[in-house]
Amino acid sequence: MKYVILGNGIAGVCAAEAIRTLDLEGEIVMVGDETFLPYSRPMISYVLDGSEPHDKLPIRPADFYESMKIKPVLGQRAVSLDVENRRVQLADSTCIDYDRLLIATGADPRPLRAAHMDLGGIFYLRTESHVRQQVAALSTARRALVLGGGLVGLKAAYALLKRGLEVTLLITSGYPLSLQVDEIAGKMVLDELLRRGLKVLVGRSVRAFEGNGVVRAAVTDTGSRLPCDMVIIAKGVLPSRDFIPRQHIHVDLGVVVDDHLQTSAAGIHAAGDVAESVDISRGCRWVNALWPEAAVQGRIAGLNMAGRPVVYPGSMSRNVLRVYDLDVLTLGHANPGPEEGCRIVWSGGPGKGRYRSLVLKDDILVGAVLVNQVEQGGVLCALMENRVPLRLSTSRLMAPDFNFACLLP
Amino acid sequence: MKEVIVHPKRCVGCMQCMPACATAHSRTRHLVSAVLETPQPKPRVHVGAGRFNEGFPNRCRHCDPAPCQLTCLTGAIYRHAGTQTVMIDPDRCINCASCAMACPYGVIRFHEDPLGPPGRAVAVKCDNCVARVAEGQIPACVEACKVGALTYEERDTAMKRQTLAVARSMSSGAGEPVLPPGVGLLRTMKESQVQLLKG
Amino acid sequence: MFDPEHSLSVTQDADRLYAKAREDGIETVWERHTAQQPQCGFCDMGLSCRICVMGPCRVDPFGEGPQRGVCGADADIIVARNLCRMIAAGAASHSDHGRDLVEVLAGVADGTAKGYKIRDEAKLKKLAAEYGITTDGEDVLVLAGELAEAMMEDYGMRRRAINLVARAPQKRRELWDRVGLTPRGIDRETSEMMHRTHMGVDNDWQSLLLQGMRNALSDGWGGSMIATEVSDILFGVPTPRVTSVNAGVLKKDQVNIVVHGHNPVVSEMVSQACTAPELLALAKEKGAQGINLVGLCCTGNELLMRRGIAMAGNHLMTELILSTGAVDMMIVDYQCIMPSVGQAATCYHTKMISTSDKARFPHMEHHEFHPDNAEAKAMQVVRTAVENFVNRGRVFIPVEPREAMGGFSVEAILGALGGTPAPLVEAVKAGKIRGAVGIVGCNNPKIKHDYGHVTLTRRLVENDILVVDTGCVSVANAKAGYKMPEAAEMAGPGLKEICRALGIPPVLHLGSCVDNVRILVLLSALADALGVDISDLPVAGSAPEWYSEKAVTIAVYFVASGVTTHLGPMPPITGSMNVVNLLTSGLNDVVGATFAVEPDPEKAAVFLRQHIEDKRRALGLDARRV
Numbered sequence A: 001m002k003y004v005i006l007g008n009g010i011a012g013v014c015a016a017e018a019i020r021t022l023d024l025e026g027e028i029v030m031v032g033d034e035t036f037l038p039y040s041r042p043m044i045s046y047v048l049d050g051s052e053p054h055d056k057l058p059i060r061p062a063d064f065y066e067s068m069k070i071k072p073v074l075g076q077r078a079v080s081l082d083v084e085n086r087r088v089q090l091a092d093s094t095c096i097d098y099d100r101l102l103i104a105t106g107a108d109p110r111p112l113r114a115a116h117m118d119l120g121g122i123f124y125l126r127t128e129s130h131v132r133q134q135v136a137a138l139s140t141a142r143r144a145l146v147l148g149g150g151l152v153g154l155k156a157a158y159a160l161l162k163r164g165l166e167v168t169l170l171i172t173s174g175y176p177l178s179l180q181v182d183e184i185a186g187k188m189v190l191d192e193l194l195r196r197g198l199k200v201l202v203g204r205s206v207r208a209f210e211g212n213g214v215v216r217a218a219v220t221d222t223g224s225r226l227p228c229d230m231v232i233i234a235k236g237v238l239p240s241r242d243f244i245p246r247q248h249i250h251v252d253l254g255v256v257v258d259d260h261l262q263t264s265a266a267g268i269h270a271a272g273d274v275a276e277s278v279d280i281s282r283g284c285r286w287v288n289a290l291w292p293e294a295a296v297q298g299r300i301a302g303l304n305m306a307g308r309p310v311v312y313p314g315s316m317s318r319n320v321l322r323v324y325d326l327d328v329l330t331l332g333h334a335n336p337g338p339e340e341g342c343r344i345v346w347s348g349g350p351g352k353g354r355y356r357s358l359v360l361k362d363d364i365l366v367g368a369v370l371v372n373q374v375e376q377g378g379v380l381c382a383l384m385e386n387r388v389p390l391r392l393s394t395s396r397l398m399a400p401d402f403n404f405a406c407l408l409p
Numbered sequence B: 001m002k003e004v005i006v007h008p009k010r011c012v013g014c015m016q017c018m019p020a021c022a023t024a025h026s027r028t029r030h031l032v033s034a035v036l037e038t039p040q041p042k043p044r045v046h047v048g049a050g051r052f053n054e055g056f057p058n059r060c061r062h063c064d065p066a067p068c069q070l071t072c073l074t075g076a077i078y079r080h081a082g083t084q085t086v087m088i089d090p091d092r093c094i095n096c097a098s099c100a101m102a103c104p105y106g107v108i109r110f111h112e113d114p115l116g117p118p119g120r121a122v123a124v125k126c127d128n129c130v131a132r133v134a135e136g137q138i139p140a141c142v143e144a145c146k147v148g149a150l151t152y153e154e155r156d157t158a159m160k161r162q163t164l165a166v167a168r169s170m171s172s173g174a175g176e177p178v179l180p181p182g183v184g185l186l187r188t189m190k191e192s193q194v195q196l197l198k199g
Numbered sequence C: 001m002f003d004p005e006h007s008l009s010v011t012q013d014a015d016r017l018y019a020k021a022r023e024d025g026i027e028t029v030w031e032r033h034t035a036q037q038p039q040c041g042f043c044d045m046g047l048s049c050r051i052c053v054m055g056p057c058r059v060d061p062f063g064e065g066p067q068r069g070v071c072g073a074d075a076d077i078i079v080a081r082n083l084c085r086m087i088a089a090g091a092a093s094h095s096d097h098g099r100d101l102v103e104v105l106a107g108v109a110d111g112t113a114k115g116y117k118i119r120d121e122a123k124l125k126k127l128a129a130e131y132g133i134t135t136d137g138e139d140v141l142v143l144a145g146e147l148a149e150a151m152m153e154d155y156g157m158r159r160r161a162i163n164l165v166a167r168a169p170q171k172r173r174e175l176w177d178r179v180g181l182t183p184r185g186i187d188r189e190t191s192e193m194m195h196r197t198h199m200g201v202d203n204d205w206q207s208l209l210l211q212g213m214r215n216a217l218s219d220g221w222g223g224s225m226i227a228t229e230v231s232d233i234l235f236g237v238p239t240p241r242v243t244s245v246n247a248g249v250l251k252k253d254q255v256n257i258v259v260h261g262h263n264p265v266v267s268e269m270v271s272q273a274c275t276a277p278e279l280l281a282l283a284k285e286k287g288a289q290g291i292n293l294v295g296l297c298c299t300g301n302e303l304l305m306r307r308g309i310a311m312a313g314n315h316l317m318t319e320l321i322l323s324t325g326a327v328d329m330m331i332v333d334y335q336c337i338m339p340s341v342g343q344a345a346t347c348y349h350t351k352m353i354s355t356s357d358k359a360r361f362p363h364m365e366h367h368e369f370h371p372d373n374a375e376a377k378a379m380q381v382v383r384t385a386v387e388n389f390v391n392r393g394r395v396f397i398p399v400e401p402r403e404a405m406g407g408f409s410v411e412a413i414l415g416a417l418g419g420t421p422a423p424l425v426e427a428v429k430a431g432k433i434r435g436a437v438g439i440v441g442c443n444n445p446k447i448k449h450d451y452g453h454v455t456l457t458r459r460l461v462e463n464d465i466l467v468v469d470t471g472c473v474s475v476a477n478a479k480a481g482y483k484m485p486e487a488a489e490m491a492g493p494g495l496k497e498i499c500r501a502l503g504i505p506p507v508l509h510l511g512s513c514v515d516n517v518r519i520l521v522l523l524s525a526l527a528d529a530l531g532v533d534i535s536d537l538p539v540a541g542s543a544p545e546w547y548s549e550k551a552v553t554i555a556v557y558f559v560a561s562g563v564t565t566h567l568g569p570m571p572p573i574t575g576s577m578n579v580v581n582l583l584t585s586g587l588n589d590v591v592g593a594t595f596a597v598e599p600d601p602e603k604a605a606v607f608l609r610q611h612i613e614d615k616r617r618a619l620g621l622d623a624r625r626v
């Protein structure tokens, strides 16, 4: 049996490890664009803020490929996929045959379309090499501009603030984290960052950069000029699925998978940021580009590929953000639109040091936001995954003393 | 392999396991001196209150597969090969709290720990007292528990004991093994009180 | 487990003030109760022992872990010792309160207690006679001095029995002598109780509990009874009068002073000071229309009974009342004053004053009141309160006050009956009144605030059972409207008829928690009228929301006096089924009464009605099926 895994991110790594628990002999080839050891991608923002050194990034030992008997093919991307002949073609035109294929190519930063993107000092924040360059650029940087009020944007802004830079955050929607949390929690995060000196501009985007070799200013769509010597672009990510033939494999936003993480083509699985699975709390297909999902999907895909059928229960958005004295944990469908018929209950809020909101649909918990006291988040998450109507009152779930024992019969 | 087994019906909510656990994970390992340490050692077992205010000793189940391990962003959570204990490497942990949203039991806490890196908060949870066990002691919480709500034994032994108890009381015509009358009486009262509070 | 979705109280003022308190960031008893969950099961069952330092010890109720303390005490001994120490603490509290009143009486006699005087000479003479002091021709002050001396001897001197035991029906006294329950001295029984529970003294759980009963009787027929009687002598025997209750008694446009605690020694002086013309003038100057003194808890009951002073609330209202922002000063003496109130007050302009050398509190100013300086001290603190009026912030008075009638001393009740218990006895015999229940005791966050009191009262009154109440219960029932003659409408037909005829409410307010002794006196009068023992009467006691050691002692002296008594919350005894069984059934053979525990007041009402009908049947009266 020959397994080929495209992508050596956490999904690919977990898949390889899962395969090895069942199949000690089969051949495993891992194709990866990045040459660095498998590493913690989320940790790069900690490297940026200086709390962790770059050399702590790897999450597997140096002999990982060797000990797992994996053949690494690193430093280039797969460029096309021949489903009928079970063959992958790489950038240097070599071809690799497979019996089982895993697409775990993750995601790439959504590119920004603006003039003079080639100036120095303009970065995305996705890879260890990005962060290495950013850390090197810090010594000469004073004023930073961060584009995008999502999770990565906030982490970048927080990191640069911690490094002592003057930071301006540009967000297009009304408040940060608008995809993850509701307005109240978003405001609490924003207040915390503003209190620490962050500048925020809302409803504006960048049209062009100016500079001489390195960036000196950004020009917004309203024509104003924002002086800066470092820019981090964090406008979200797009699944890396350009090389996938859409006539053979169903691709929507991501690569669509079934409940065994198989794509519409037999023998081809997908996992991680590139995959589009059913979101448990939303009840529809969704790309949840998250580390825990990538790890679990990788593991389950690997098991299925190696012959043990394991069902994937579906994905769920969830995230934690810690900025200064604020911990924000979001679960599931935390910020539904008014048309979705959800009931939202909440307690606490700005000035209270604590906030919790719960989103219910037909008495089933589908979303939650916790600001501070986040330890019991996993218990709520388990409730959401189980999708059973709540037996406890929502006020009990929100009470400070809520704990696992409350759920016992 | 012996492990800590929780018998929730027996917990009387005295919380004695909590200081015992904290002391076992202090630098000085004595209650009197442990409370004076900075950072303060903290318990890794958390006695929570159930629906009727009954106690429940909540500690890591050392799940397999462990959701926290799969979620950990840095690979700080691993399984100790010998004891199957799910452990957190405090030096790898970046205190991101991702594991908090993975653990379905809510047993992970985040704080600076006497046994972790100085000056930095990390994720902390039950480590099955591997250090004590290596020294030939039983886990601290089990030692502290005087009602048998926490025992340290082979899972099989515990199961057998339970089966035997059921068989005994069934054959003596008593039906399901019942709680001692005083315990049962107090629980009935407390349940009734809590029901009334809500009514 | 506290669930914020459900309200905490059956009263509107509590719910509204709770919301206000939380908004203001005040932590209340409910938050702390939640934070304490789960509460320790060993302690809840009475199975933990801290008596000696070979321990602390605990016994595993499941039978596998340790079954004896280090000393060898088993569950029965440990539970009994713990319960007995609660009784001793309760008895000590009431009796020490009584002693303080005797001190004032002695001070009046020798002229050092300025501002206090003998208000009821008749009662003084009656008591003196009971104490065997010749009264004819004696000067009142001399008499007072001699009575004070004799009462003090009840506390300490070597006696066969304390004096007021003589008030009990003869059959009861004979029973006590037979079983060895006759209390010999007030302090003596408490001391002996503490001695017996020392490691290695009394290790028979039954004899421990017998001493517990004797100790409780030394309170009921001793310390508490002295407290009530001397209060009557010094401040007057209560007579029925109408006043108002609930948080609405605070006035937006007046200086509000709240007295909280138990002992009338302080609050009576404060009440005098509040009428001083110079202070009223000062109040006007500060922009207030007057000085509004209101009570909380039992010191409030003392004032309500004798002066008709308004009552702001009971135990669980003591923190909430501060969140009105309208309290210019709270003056406390002792007992049941949560150490948290001072902290809660820091959110408002409220000045907090502690007054007793025995009782100090965080975040309070201490102004020690003694019999010789109380008058002057009272003027001084009331002045400060008046001056504080101008510092008020936002004021929130959640409800309108409600009218209530209090002041039913035994003398007043007999007065209403025409001087003898005969009409009451006739009404009971005729079955119009089935019997009577004394509902007493505290609040406890384990029970929805006032739910136990009000529900039980409603069910009993509906079924033609006369209710007498004291302490926190009386506040609950007053707020619920049971204390006006019109409440007769809520009573069953028989009780309604009697109430209408006499113009009294179906629920009679007998006073504070030391005033539970008025119930003993009343029952003795009824028993004597019928020529039976107290345990033969169709009566019962109940403490639906009790929390304190004092309440344990009261319940025990009720039962030891022959009154079967219901408890809402379970006392910490379930660790020993021997103790449970003795208290809930075995005692019947000893004192003709038992305890019953039932948190649900609806079920408790059924039990109490059943009990009363059984007693009626035994007396040869008609009995209903319950």
Ligand SMILES: Cc1cc2nc3c(=O)[nH]c(=O)nc-3n(C[C@H](O)[C@H](O)[C@H](O)COP(=O)(O)OP(=O)(O)OC[C@H]3O[C@@H](n4cnc5c(N)ncnc54)[C@H](O)[C@@H]3O)c2cc1C
Pocket: A006, A007, A008, A009, A010, A011, A012, A031, A032, A033, A034, A041, A042, A043, A044, A045, A076, A077, A078, A079, A104, A105, A106, A107, A125, A126, A127, A152, A155, A240, A243, A271, A272, A273, A274, A289, A290, A291, A292, A293, A294, A318, A319, A320, B098
């Ligand atoms: C700064 C930052 C912070 C984050 N924080 C969090 C967080 O707190 N919590 C959380 O849950 N998630 C977080 N994430 C997201 C998380 O990192 C991703 O969900 C996770 O890494 C996805 O793993 P993956 O294996 O699916 O994809 P990736 O990690 O993207 O790995 C895919 C790999 O495949 C390579 N590749 C791409 N295309 C090809 C190709 N055609 N051929 C060969 N190789 C290819 C890529 O170069 C990459 O190395 C964060 C991400 C970033 C950037």
Ligand code: SF4
Pocket: B059, B060, B061, B062, B063, B066, B067, B068, B069, B086, B102, B103, B104, B105, B106, B107, B108, B125
């Ligand atoms: S921390 Fe939680 S999820 Fe992890 S092993 Fe323990 S119980 Fe399981």
Ligand code: SF4
Pocket: B071, B072, B073, B074, B075, B076, B077, B088, B092, B093, B094, B095, B096, B097, B098, B099, B100, B122, B123
């Ligand atoms: S807090 Fe530590 S242990 Fe938990 S997920 Fe983050 S790095 Fe891992």
Ligand code: SF4
Pocket: B004, B020, B021, B022, B024, B043, B044, B045, B059, B125, B126, B127, B128, B129, B139, B140, B141, B142
């Ligand atoms: S086993 Fe050890 S670490 Fe785990 S809860 Fe018990 S005492 Fe604490």
